[in-house]
Amino acid sequence: MADIRLIEIKEEILADNDKVAxxxxxxxxxxxxxxxxxxxxxxxxxxxxxxxxxxxxxDHFRTAVIEGDIDSMVDAEKVAQQGIPAVQLxxxxxCHLDAVMIExxxxxxxxxxxxxIIIENIGNLVCPAEFDTGAVRNAMILSVPEGDDKPLKYxxxxxxxxxxVVNKIDYLAMADFDMKVLRERVLKLNPKIRIFxxxxxxxxxxxxxxxxxxxxxxxxxx
Amino acid sequence: MHELPVxxxxxxxxxxxxxxxxxxxxxxxxxxxxxxxDVIDEWLQRYFDYLSxxxxxxxxxxxxxxxxxxxxxxxxxxxxxVKIRExxxxxxxxxxxxxxxxxxxxxxxxxxxxxx
Numbered sequence: 001m002a003d004i005r006l007i008e009i010k011e012e013i014l015a016d017n018d019k020v021a022x023x024x025x026x027x028x029x030x031x032x033x034x035x036x037x038x039x040x041x042x043x044x045x046x047x048x049x050x051x052x053x054x055x056x057x058x059d060h061f062r063t064a065v066i067e068g069d070i071d072s073m074v075d076a077e078k079v080a081q082q083g084i085p086a087v088q089l090x091x092x093x094x095c096h097l098d099a100v101m102i103e104x105x106x107x108x109x110x111x112x113x114x115x116x117i118i119i120e121n122i123g124n125l126v127c128p129a130e131f132d133t134g135a136v137r138n139a140m141i142l143s144v145p146e147g148d149d150k151p152l153k154y155x156x157x158x159x160x161x162x163x164x165v166v167n168k169i170d171y172l173a174m175a176d177f178d179m180k181v182l183r184e185r186v187l188k189l190n191p192k193i194r195i196f197x198x199x200x201x202x203x204x205x206x207x208x209x210x211x212x213x214x215x216x217x218x219x220x221x222x
Numbered sequence: 223m224h225e226l227p228v229x230x231x232x233x234x235x236x237x238x239x240x241x242x243x244x245x246x247x248x249x250x251x252x253x254x255x256x257x258x259x260d261v262i263d264e265w266l267q268r269y270f271d272y273l274s275x276x277x278x279x280x281x282x283x284x285x286x287x288x289x290x291x292x293x294x295x296x297x298x299x300x301x302x303x304v305k306i307r308e309x310x311x312x313x314x315x316x317x318x319x320x321x322x323x324x325x326x327x328x329x330x331x332x333x334x335x336x337x338x
Contacts, residue, residue: 002338007243009332013231013253095224126260127224130330155291155306156258159324188293188312189324 017131020099024106024134031111034217035119037097037135039157042123044141045167047075048200049209050118054084056210061115061217066105068097068122075120085109096127099134116217125150129157137216139163144171148182151189158189163196165209170199225261229269233279235332240278245337248279252336256289256329257306282335291327295319 012018028035040046054063064085067076076088087105089097097119109117119135121128140161142150145168151158158164164186166179179197186193194212198205232251240248251270255261263286274280290303293312297319304312312322 002246004249004336004338005243005245006334006336007239007245008334009235009239010334011235012331013228013235014330016231016234098227130224130228130259130261152306152309154260155324156260156328159258159328184320185311188322191323 014131017099020103021132021134024099024103025136027106027111028134028136031114032221033111033114033117034137034220035117035133035135036137036139036213036216037119037121037128037133038139038141039121039125039128039161040123040141040167041125041143041146044123044143044146045165045200046120046123046141047078049141049165049167049198050079050120051082052200052203052206053118053210053213054079054082056206057116057214058082058084060214062113063116063118064109064114066097066102066117066119068101068120091122095122095124096131097121097133098131102133102135115221116213125154125157129154129160136220137162139165141165141167142182143168144175144177147175148177148179148185151182151185155189158186158193161190161193163194163209163212166195166197167200169197169204170202225265226269228261229266229273232266232284232332233270233273233277236279236282236335237277239335240337243337245278247338248282249336249338250283250285251279252285252287252333254287254289254329254331254333256327257291258327259330278337287333289327289329292325293322294325296321296323301325 038046065079067088076086079086087108089101089105138161196209236251267284291306292301293304294301295314298317300316302315
């Protein structure tokens with residue numbers, strides 16, 4: 001019988017995806033286009049936050065949105081109504097967007113005519129955390145009704161994000177949600193993350209988030 | 223939930239190395255995955271069995287080595303393991319301090335394969 005040989009590999013499981021993501025970031029860098037990947041649970045407020053954000057930023061930057069909604073055009077249509085170009089990725093049953101899908105979407109836009117791209121990832125706090133999309137920054141939304149324990153349940157997501165938007169703070173009075181505890185839990189996982197408390201419904205706190213994003217885009221383009 | 227695309231990636235890497243080594247068959251695949259990752263071992267194996275049919279890796283066993291989630295206490299510097307999904311809070315076992323920083327637990331790579 002043949003001998004068993006051990007072959008050392010030591011390769012990242014998602015090395016192929018990471019490679020494409022790196023190429024995307026390089027291209028964005030050379031075209032001076034900032035791309036942010038927005039992740040959240042279904043119903044967390046991704047589309048609402050994007051619309052609020054673009055309403056404010058469309059006068060400052062040339063923007064586009066990549067929509068990863070599972071199987072409808074609803075979100076893309078909402079965004080397009082704002083006069084913002086939207087690329088809809090029809091992802092079927094996929095649970096996340098990866099770099100290859102983003103690369104396909106980027107073929108649909110003119111990078112020379114853009115400053116800012118927002119990716120609306122698929123509603124899910126698990127899978128999107130694992131896949132680098134090639135975005136320059138990762139941001140996530142946690143909405144108050146979801147609970148302040150989510151950093152313990154979905155820790156990976158909180159470690160990969162640069163910004164956390166805590167949405168639906170207008171529900172705080174009705175929820176057992178301790179903002180102080182949430183902040184402590186998140187900052188332990190990721191001491192560098194920026195946390196914004198907002199309500200897309202009332203508009204409270206939105207300016208601070210927009211200011212952060214604006215600064216990020218400006219710094220990137222310097 | 224994303225075990226299928228993850229398994230596709232694993233199989234691709236495994237087959238590339240097995241072919242380079244002119245192996246006749248892959249016996250096992252050793253993976254190192256941090257506790258922060260949500261992939262479920264049983265599903266990895268099931269998808270692997272399905273995807274590897276008719277390839278050099280058909281019938282190979284996946285061995286998953288789970289790496290613990292490690293935090294470091296900002297008070298006393300102690301590094302400690304945390305069962306993150308069971309823990310209500312992250313508290314240093316040495317000094318009881320509540321200020322700690324995440325150190326590791328995100329590993330996600332293929333260590334080695336055994337072939338004949």
